[in-house]
Amino acid sequence: MSEMIDTKIRQHLSRFRVGIAGCGGLGSNCGVALARVGIGELVIVDFDVVEKSNLNRQYYFLKQVGLPKTEALQHNISLIDPTVRITSHNTTIKSDNVAELFGGCDVVVEAFDRADQKVMLIESMSLLLPDTPLISGSGMAGWGNNHLIRCEQYGNLYVCGDQQTEVSPDVPPLAPRVGIVASMQANFVMEILMRKKV
């Protein structure tokens, strides 16, 4: 019985395309979660390469250090489910390529590290793609305080995180809290797409 429901969910989700803006702690983990539930296509964008220091939270492996994150993530997702279509762009996201990169997406996940980049994407999306839901992550550094991590919806903008704990030299981003927020983002994506008619 549960297998039948799982198949129905996968069939529905296979019709949609989700954009992932940044393939670090949020983007790599959120992308993997979405691939596991059967999203049809992921548009993954990042300019960076995997570094050893990323392995404290990002869905990469030691032997992938030095590879472009988009290439490494595409490979890791293909090992989980080779039927997920991946369009990868090894480039920097700016206000002038947001529409081109994410124009065809049903939902976009903001998965940047830097706050100024988060603001840039939220502003660009609300001007250029105002009808596309955007799932942002804000406030997930450090550890503990499960009870402070929350989700809020502001129209078409969804924000996951405690909205206060920022990264600092003493408060790094780490797998548990970043993973929680990445999963919350994936959960919002799924909620939005499950109620969307094809």
Add this chain to the structure above:
Amino acid sequence: MINIILNNRQESIDVDSMTVQELLNHKNFTFKLLVVKINGKLIKRDSYDEAVIRDGDEVTVLHLVSGG
């Protein structure tokens, strides 16, 4: 007195109307990396002094913090 929805919560402020900048001052929002929307419409930083918030408006002021 205006009644607005600020970040999904009811808020009453003892003025007839106010600019975005006046709201930020009133609430002590001193952060730099903000996203501000009035009734879903993005208000750019250089318009904070002109954009007016009126009774019944739905206002979002988000402070984005680093990490991801």
